[in-house]
Amino acid sequence: MTPEGAIPTVRRSFFMAGLLDKRLWIVSGKGGVGKSTIAAALALRSARAGRRTLVCEVNTQERISGLLERPPAGPDVKRLEENLWAVDVRPQEAMREYGIMVLRFETLYKTVFENRLVRYFLRFVPSLQELVLLGKIMFHLQEKLPDGRWRYDTVVLDAPATGHAISFLSVPQVLLQTLPPGPMTREALKMRDLLVDPAVTAAVLVALPEEMPVNEAVELHAALKDKVRIRTHAAVLNQSFPERFTDGDLEALAGHPELQRVAQAHHDRAALAVLAGTKLERNLHAPVYAVPRLFVPRFGRDAVEQVMGHLEPLVTGET
Amino acid sequence: MSTTALGPALASKRVLICVGSGGVGKTTVAATLALRAAVEGRSSLVCTIDPAKRLANSLGLKALGNAEAEVPASVLEPMGVSPKASLHAMMLDMKATWDDLITRVAPPEQRERILANRFYQSLSTALAGSQEYIAMEKVWELRRRDDYELIVLDTPPTAHAMDFLDAPNRVLDFLDNEAAKWLLTPALKAGKVGLSLFNLGGSYVTRALAKFTGAEMLQELSNFMLAMSSMNEGFRERARGVRALLEDARTGFVLVTSPSPERLDEAIQFHALMKQNRMDVLALVVNRVHPLPAPSLWDEAATLAPGRRTKVEETLRELRVLAEQDLRGIAQLKDACPGTPIIQVPRFGLDVHDLTALWNTGRYLLGDDVLA
Numbered sequence: 001m002t003p004e005g006a007i008p009t010v011r012r013s014f015f016m017a018g019l020l021d022k023r024l025w026i027v028s029g030k031g032g033v034g035k036s037t038i039a040a041a042l043a044l045r046s047a048r049a050g051r052r053t054l055v056c057e058v059n060t061q062e063r064i065s066g067l068l069e070r071p072p073a074g075p076d077v078k079r080l081e082e083n084l085w086a087v088d089v090r091p092q093e094a095m096r097e098y099g100i101m102v103l104r105f106e107t108l109y110k111t112v113f114e115n116r117l118v119r120y121f122l123r124f125v126p127s128l129q130e131l132v133l134l135g136k137i138m139f140h141l142q143e144k145l146p147d148g149r150w151r152y153d154t155v156v157l158d159a160p161a162t163g164h165a166i167s168f169l170s171v172p173q174v175l176l177q178t179l180p181p182g183p184m185t186r187e188a189l190k191m192r193d194l195l196v197d198p199a200v201t202a203a204v205l206v207a208l209p210e211e212m213p214v215n216e217a218v219e220l221h222a223a224l225k226d227k228v229r230i231r232t233h234a235a236v237l238n239q240s241f242p243e244r245f246t247d248g249d250l251e252a253l254a255g256h257p258e259l260q261r262v263a264q265a266h267h268d269r270a271a272l273a274v275l276a277g278t279k280l281e282r283n284l285h286a287p288v289y290a291v292p293r294l295f296v297p298r299f300g301r302d303a304v305e306q307v308m309g310h311l312e313p314l315v316t317g318e319t
Numbered sequence: 320m321s322t323t324a325l326g327p328a329l330a331s332k333r334v335l336i337c338v339g340s341g342g343v344g345k346t347t348v349a350a351t352l353a354l355r356a357a358v359e360g361r362s363s364l365v366c367t368i369d370p371a372k373r374l375a376n377s378l379g380l381k382a383l384g385n386a387e388a389e390v391p392a393s394v395l396e397p398m399g400v401s402p403k404a405s406l407h408a409m410m411l412d413m414k415a416t417w418d419d420l421i422t423r424v425a426p427p428e429q430r431e432r433i434l435a436n437r438f439y440q441s442l443s444t445a446l447a448g449s450q451e452y453i454a455m456e457k458v459w460e461l462r463r464r465d466d467y468e469l470i471v472l473d474t475p476p477t478a479h480a481m482d483f484l485d486a487p488n489r490v491l492d493f494l495d496n497e498a499a500k501w502l503l504t505p506a507l508k509a510g511k512v513g514l515s516l517f518n519l520g521g522s523y524v525t526r527a528l529a530k531f532t533g534a535e536m537l538q539e540l541s542n543f544m545l546a547m548s549s550m551n552e553g554f555r556e557r558a559r560g561v562r563a564l565l566e567d568a569r570t571g572f573v574l575v576t577s578p579s580p581e582r583l584d585e586a587i588q589f590h591a592l593m594k595q596n597r598m599d600v601l602a603l604v605v606n607r608v609h610p611l612p613a614p615s616l617w618d619e620a621a622t623l624a625p626g627r628r629t630k631v632e633e634t635l636r637e638l639r640v641l642a643e644q645d646l647r648g649i650a651q652l653k654d655a656c657p658g659t660p661i662i663q664v665p666r667f668g669l670d671v672h673d674l675t676a677l678w679n680t681g682r683y684l685l686g687d688d689v690l691a
């Protein structure tokens with residue numbers, strides 16, 4: 001058996017459509033679990049499948065363009081390579097685009113939005129910032145080419161970490177519950193309908209084989225389901241260690257305590273991965289795909305392509 | 320005896336603040352520091368944000384709540400340690416702490432109005448920096464009460480380093496903003512409650528803004544501003560206190576990071592910002608470092624039976640890749656943060672949430688053990 005074969009990859013008890021059947025792929029999880037890597041790998045795979053793909057980061061130090069060894073995209077959509085575009089959605093620019101859309105004219109926008117008093121107010125309007133950020137992403141999801149096809153077949157959202165992701169994605173819902181009908185609620189309604197449509201949207205939750213990241217994925221799953229009504233499509237267990245040492249191996253190493261410790265540590269990490277996979281599967285009721293920890297001196301495009309290989313069944317739905 | 324910069328800090332500082340990106344082990348470091356300080360004789364409190372349930376359990380507490388709870392000394396017995404002072408722990412509930420603050424500073428007749436206002440909800444939960452602010456405000460409050468010789472704060476996962484450092488300024492800015500004063504003054508003069516933004520004369524700007532947010536939203540915002548103005552003084556005084564605490568000579572910062580490249584970049588950026596803001600960065604803790612396997616292990620592995628030898632050598636090779644990656648990262652960190660001591664904590668076999676693991680972490684933080 002190859003080492004990869006020993007990793008708990010796809011459980012066949014779940015039959016799932018592949019991500020390629022969906023248009024909006026939302027990637028989230030605890031900070032530091034490798035969300036951006038997974039988002040980059042998924043976006044690359046979508047582009048390879050011939051889908052025009054836009055990968056969005058949200059107001060962060062851009063990482064995806066760097067992982068793919070391309071220059072940073074910045075706040076305007078930029079083509080990275082064939083079929084692949086990227087954007088870092090930032091509040092100020094998104095607000096401006098939204099403002100111009102609502103007010104129709106740039107000069108109007110300037111008069112209103114560059115007014116100091118107005119800027120001050122906008123900072124405190126509840127959830128307005130999230131609304132325009134999410135709004136920009138949803139706008140690109142619905143954008144069409146002159147010939148009527150979608151401008152982007154797939155939109156991959158490298159969403160903020162757990163807590164922020166929940167408040168970010170529940171903004172339309174919250175606005176609809178609290179605001180009197182008006183321009184903001186009209187936007188919110190459109191967004192909500194797309195987010196909750198399982199034919200359009202799929203959430204991919206990323207965790208590491210450790211206690212806290214797994215717990216956060218479980219919490220995130222519950223919050224997405226109950227508060228936002230987004231279904232978890234699958235989980236990715238990143239940086240998993242495949243099983244390598246049998247109990248017999250460990251016993252045989254008794255005469256070499258140092259080496260036994262090395263082997264035991266590896267064995268423990270592999271056991272943690274199995275445990276984490278089981279816990280995720282049980283709580284998320286969704287398939288869990290393991291991506292092994294890669295031992296490369298520098299984590300760049302080659303590594304992203306390797307990760308992409310491990311995500312193949314998640315993307316295509318074929319096991 | 321401690322040989323790292325954290326030893327003297329544990330003995331003399333009144334507040335230690337653990338900062339860094341999410342997922343690097345800030346909570347573990349914070350809990351460990353408070354534990355060591357208590358063991359060495361200073362009564363300590365660790366104020367955590369979102370700890371693993373097992374951390375609470377390992378401290379002998381069923382759960383951590385918004386109130387301080389004493390950690391029973393018995394939990395340290397298995398390690399043969401008896402603390403010379405008390406250790407307390409709590410988990411900060413952000414929303415409840417904001418509500419407490421309002422209850423404390425708002426005039427009684429305004430309280431309910433403020434707590435129920437949508438803008439207050441936004442201020443207390445969504446405004447960038449508000450979580451960071453309330454955590455600091457809580458520490459300021461605890462420090463003023465003077466029940467503990469040392470308070471260790473574990474900070475919320477911050478998307479942007481500046482949110483934390485800038486939080487008191489933002490709150491002061493919110494209270495002092497000229498735009499707000501200009502807006503409020505006519506209403507205050509007229510003694511009117513229910514100020515309407517449309518008092519501005521239904522100006523073009525106001526109408527355009529209403530088109531954007533809806534008119535009711537603006538009305539509600541102006542109500543909120545008015546209610547807030549009733550407690551400006553109390554609020555402002557506290558925000559100034561919080562800002563002073565950040566710069567106090569007896570407050571120290573511990574910047575925690577993991578050795579992965581993206582976390583290190585963030586740590587370097589955070590470090591630069593803190594220096595700019597005249598904050599005292601006591602140490603950079605690099606957590607979960609992979610130690611380089613000793614060369615002798617390779618020789619030893621060569622004596623194993625072929626199948627096992629392959630597996631062991633493969634594992635050693637992987638560990639070497641990880642260790643070399645970490646070494647490069649740490650070298651880079653040293654160059655970028657001259658003058659700030661770097662303390663390395665190795666990655667332990669399993670998750671670090673039980674007390675033994677906290678204890679072992681402490682040995683590295685204080686230099687009893689050193690990563691070769």
